Amino acid sequence: MRIGELSERTGTPRRMLRYYEEQGLLVPGRSANGYREYDERCVDRVLQIRGLLDSGLPTRVIKQVLPCLNQPRAIHVAGATPETIALLERERDRMTQRIECLVRSRDAISGYVEAVRRAGGPGTGEAAGTPALHAPAALHAPPAVPEPAPAYDLAVSA
DNA sequence: ATTCTAACA
DNA sequence: TGTTAGTA
Numbered sequence: 001m002r003i004g005e006l007s008e009r010t011g012t013p014r015r016m017l018r019y020y021e022e023q024g025l026l027v028p029g030r031s032a033n034g035y036r037e038y039d040e041r042c043v044d045r046v047l048q049i050r051g052l053l054d055s056g057l058p059t060r061v062i063k064q065v066l067p068c069l070n071q072p073r074a075i076h077v078a079g080a081t082p083e084t085i086a087l088l089e090r091e092r093d094r095m096t097q098r099i100e101c102l103v104r105s106r107d108a109i110s111g112y113v114e115a116v117r118r119a120g121g122p123g124t125g126e127a128a129g130t131p132a133l134h135a136p137a138a139l140h141a142p143p144a145v146p147e148p149a150p151a152y153d154l155a156v157s158a
Numbered sequence: 159a160t161t162c163t164a165a166c167a
Numbered sequence: 168t169g170t171t172a173g174t175a
Contacts, residue, residue, distance in 0.1 A: 004161080
């Protein structure tokens with residue numbers, strides 16, 4: 001498939017697709033006309049990249065780690081250098097902190113929404129209930145699922 | 159019609 | 168990021 005289709009199927013702007021390639025995250029083939037040619041695997045690949053990006057990993061880390069996270073890790077044992085492992089551990093800890101931050105933010109919002117509701121605020125008795133604050137999105141399947149970026153403005157000062 | 163590269167604000 | 172230009 002060409003960039004347009006991949007773009008639609010992953011909800012990723014073409015711009016970003018080219019950018020990922022520039023960063024060495026994606027390596028599409030080229031057809032005679034010079035157009036990028038992507039295979040089916042790229043769909044999950046892009047979703048995975050976006051998930052990692054949304055998790056706060058810089059592209060250079062993703063580039064280094066994507067091969068390991070993917071298929072037969074037996075083949076990528078080479079990349080499992082102690083240094084890389086340490087890097088991954090740092091990133092994992094960062095994610096943990098981020099998760100904690102997200103939880104606080106979500107609870108803060110939840111608390112507010114429910115307070116408004118109890119106070120008989122707008123939307124009470126009306127048609128729509130709260131438009132699902134936590135989307136039932138299939139969380140982190142094999143291909144990392146992009147989660148909406150947190151509004152750090154809302155983070156509770158804890 | 160679609161994509162490509164490069165570049166500027 | 169939006170956008171434009173000049174191609175193939």
